[in-house]
Structure formats: structure tokens, C-alpha cells
Amino acid sequence: MNEWLLISGMALATFATRYPVLVWLSRTSLPPSVFRALKFVPASVLSAIIFPAVFLPGGELALRLNNAPLFAGLIAVFIAWRSRNLLLTILLGMAALWTWRAIFPL
Amino acid sequence: MNKPNSPTSPKHAERQTAFFAGARDTFPLIVGAIPFGIIFGAVAVSSGLSAGGAAAMSAVVFAGAAQFISLGLIAAGANLPIIVLTTLIVNLRHALYSATLAHHLKGLPQRWYLPLGFWLTDESFVVAARYFEHAPVGPAKRWYLLGSEIFMYANWQLMTWIGVRAGQTMPDLRNWGLDFALVVTFIGILVPExxxxxxxxxxxxxxxxxxxxxxxxxxxxxxxxxxxxxxxxxxxxxxxxxxxxxxx
Missing domain, CATH: 1.10.287 (Helix Hairpins)
Structure with a gap:
């Protein structure tokens, strides 16, 4: 496969999801109902990325003690909830992942 | 004495303040993107992409999740149209981000939309969406978003390059679970919201x-x-x- 053709195609595909809507909707006004819906975009998209990553790390449901992403994820949720500090959540979340993997290896 | 665009005018100061506020507020998300960028570079070279290809992908695609997924598809031997289509679908969420931000970016000079659109990522969207709710009317919004985006972009290029070099010297780097940094970053953003x-x-x-x-x-x-x-x-x-x- 031609690597450069692939990268060009991916660049165009990505740009097409970003630029046109920005230009179009900066000229048009949307009804308020659309904004009520768009308010839920971040929470919905982030959840749709997070849940499979922690519950289905290998593509299948893994409610096991040696599923480190699940337990590190739960610890990160707790830290984020109590501290509301993003940096702390990232650092302790990664520390939790490595600690959990050391205690409960695959 | 002060022309509107001279470096000492109040308008210039406002833009500069907004630009650096955007960069500063993006810092915690940069910390989360650092390991993710390194692991992308490291995995890229072991998935069959050349070092130059990995750097070029980060430079012109600039979409972490889609880049990462493309590596899996390349390694699995998927063909070009499938990988491009997957990139499009994975990145469709950016259309939702653009729709959300566009309301706050009405009536800008045309030259603004190209960089603001090209550089839009999950991270800059989240930071900007929060800021825009209470931001003053005027140029602050666009400068804030630009600051966030340029900071994200520069970091992503640097980390891809470091990852490529690290992947060439430390082949087991991909087993460190660095890609999980993206997940904890998103958890840290989501929970307080x-x-x-x-x-x-x-x-x-x-x-x-x-x-x-x-x-x-x-x-x-x-x-x-x-x-x-x-x-x-x-x-x-x-x-x-x-x-x-x-x-x-």
C-alpha cells in the first residue's frame, strides 16, 4: 500500500469532519433545540470511548481481577470525583494501572 | 499613539492573554496526550509505517484516536479505502464539536476557520467549550481556541517523533499500557462535568x-x-x- 496516498486520504477524511461544519454553522443559526442537544456531546462521546476501553479491553467483557484498565479506571473515577483535578487524575490513574498490573498480572 | 494592532495596544494585550490562557488551560490535557503520542510513534514503526510516515501522519491528520486505529488496520492488512472510511467515521465526532463551537465563532474573517478547523481535537474542544460559556464577547474566544490548538499540535508532533525514536530503541515500549493515558484523561474531564x-x-x-x-x-x-x-x-x-x- 502506498503510505503517502493513505496519509493524504486520512488527512482529507479528517479535515472533512472538522472544517465544513465549522464554516457552515458559523454562518447559519440553529434552533435552540439543537443547542440543548449539543450540550450533551462531550459527555456522550467521552463515555462512548471510556466504557469499552475499561470494560472490554481485549474486545470482550472482562470483569476479572486482572483487568487492570477496569480497576485503574474506577480508581481514576473516584479521584476525579473527589479532587476535580485533571492532572492528579491522569498521574494517579496511570500509577494505579501499573500498580494493578504488577499485583494481578495477566 | 497606539494603533489597533500595535504590540502595545489594549486589543493586542487582550488577544495575547486569551491565547496564553487557552494554552495554559490545555496543559493538563497535554500531560495526558504525552504518553499517548509517544505510544503512537512507537507502535507506528512496529505496525509497518515508516518513521517519516508516522511523523507525516501526525502533521497532516492530527487525530490521535483515528491515527491509532489506522495502525491496527495497517498491521491487520486492511486496504486503503477501508482505512480512510474508518478515519472518517471515527472522526465524525469532530462534526459535533464544530457544530457546538461554530455558534461562538460567527462572523470571523475567513482566514480564521481554516486553522481553527484543521487543528480541532477532543482536547481543545473540551477546554474551549467550557471557556466559551463565560467568555467575553470579542476576539478572546478565537485566540483562546487558537492557543489551545497550537499547543496541542506542537506537543503531538514532538511526542510522535520521540515515540518513533523510543520505539526503535525500546521495542517493548508498546506493552507499557501508555495508551491508557487517553482513557484516564477522558475520565478526568468527564467526571466533573x-x-x-x-x-x-x-x-x-x-x-x-x-x-x-x-x-x-x-x-x-x-x-x-x-x-x-x-x-x-x-x-x-x-x-x-x-x-x-x-x-x-
Whole structure:
């Protein structure tokens, strides 16, 4: 496969999801109902990325003690909830992942 | 004495303040993107992409999740149209981001939309969406978003390069679980945003749908889950508003 053709195609595909809507909707006004819906975009998209990553790390449901992403994820949720500090959540979340993997290896 | 655009004018100071505020507020997300960028570079060279190809992809595609997924597809021997289509679907969430931000970026000079659009990522969107709610009217919004985006972009290029070099010298780097940094970053963003029952419901429904739809082709489950989550949030919010009589 031609690597450069692939990268060009991916660049165009990505740009097409970003630029046109920005230009179009900066000229048009949307009804308020659309904004009520768009308010839920971040929470919905982030959840749709997070849940499979922690519950289905290998593509299948893994409610096991040696599923480190699940337990590190739960610890990160707790830290984020109590501290509301993003940096702390990232650092302790990664520390939790490595600690959990050391205690409960695959 | 002061012309509108001279470096000492109040207008210039306002733009500069907004630009650096955007960069500063993006810093915690940069910390999360650092290991993710390194692991992308490291995995890229072991998936069959050349070092130059990995750097070029980060430079012109600039979409972490899609880049990462493309590596899996390249390693699995997927063909070019499939990889491009997957990139499009995985990145469709950016259209939702653009729609959300466009409302705040009306009437800018045309030259602004190209860089602001090209550089838009999950991270800059989240930071800007929060800022835009209370931002002053005027140029602050666009400069804030630009500061966030340029900072993200520069970091991503640097980390890709470091990852490529690290991957060449430390082949086991990909087993460190560095890609999990993206997940904890998103957890750190998401949890404090859950301030209402409709939002909590959107989170649980979108997350569950994404798990059930995990086997759909081209990661299209992500988009389906987002739409179902948004629908849940809207439905519960309008019902709550109707019950309390706020909604006319």
C-alpha cells in the first residue's frame, strides 16, 4: 500500500469532519433545540470511548481481577470525583494501572 | 499613539492573554496526550509505517484516536479505502464539536476557520467549550481556541517523533499500557462535568451502547452510542423542564 496516498486520504477524511461544519454553522443559526442537544456531546462521546476501553479491553467483557484498565479506571473515577483535578487524575490513574498490573498480572 | 494592532495596544494585550490562557488551560490535557503520542510513534514503526510516515501522519491528520486505529488496520492488512472510511467515521465526532463551537465563532474573517478547523481535537474542544460559556464577547474566544490548538499540535508532533525514536530503541515500549493515558484523561474531564441527572443518564446510556455496539465495523458504534446518549439527555432534560413548568 502506498503510505503517502493513505496519509493524504486520512488527512482529507479528517479535515472533512472538522472544517465544513465549522464554516457552515458559523454562518447559519440553529434552533435552540439543537443547542440543548449539543450540550450533551462531550459527555456522550467521552463515555462512548471510556466504557469499552475499561470494560472490554481485549474486545470482550472482562470483569476479572486482572483487568487492570477496569480497576485503574474506577480508581481514576473516584479521584476525579473527589479532587476535580485533571492532572492528579491522569498521574494517579496511570500509577494505579501499573500498580494493578504488577499485583494481578495477566 | 497606539494603533489597533500595535504590540502595545489594549486589543493586542487582550488577544495575547486569551491565547496564553487557552494554552495554559490545555496543559493538563497535554500531560495526558504525552504518553499517548509517544505510544503512537512507537507502535507506528512496529505496525509497518515508516518513521517519516508516522511523523507525516501526525502533521497532516492530527487525530490521535483515528491515527491509532489506522495502525491496527495497517498491521491487520486492511486496504486503503477501508482505512480512510474508518478515519472518517471515527472522526465524525469532530462534526459535533464544530457544530457546538461554530455558534461562538460567527462572523470571523475567513482566514480564521481554516486553522481553527484543521487543528480541532477532543482536547481543545473540551477546554474551549467550557471557556466559551463565560467568555467575553470579542476576539478572546478565537485566540483562546487558537492557543489551545497550537499547543496541542506542537506537543503531538514532538511526542510522535520521540515515540518513533523510543520505539526503535525500546521495542517493548508498546506493552507499557501508555495508551491508557487517553482513557484516564477522558475520565478526568468527564467526571466533573456530570452535574445533572440527564447528563449522568447520557453517560450511562452512551457508555452501555458503545459496549453493546463494540463489534460494529469501523468503530461506528462510537457514533451510534453518542447519538443515543445525546437523545437520552435531551429527553430527560425536556421531561424534567416540563415537570417543573420551565418549558413553555
Amino acid at each position: 456530570i452535574k445533572s441527572r440527564p447528563t449522568l443518564a447520557a453517560v450511562l446510556v452512551a457508555g452501555s451502547t458503545a459496549m453493546l455496539a463494540n463489534n460494529l465495523p469501523n468503530q461506528s458504534g462510537l457514533l451510534l452510542a453518542a447519538i443515543v446518549g445525546i437523545g437520552t439527555g435531551v429527553f430527560l432534560e425536556s421531561r424534567a423542564a416540563a415537570a417543573s413548568g420551565i418549558l413553555a
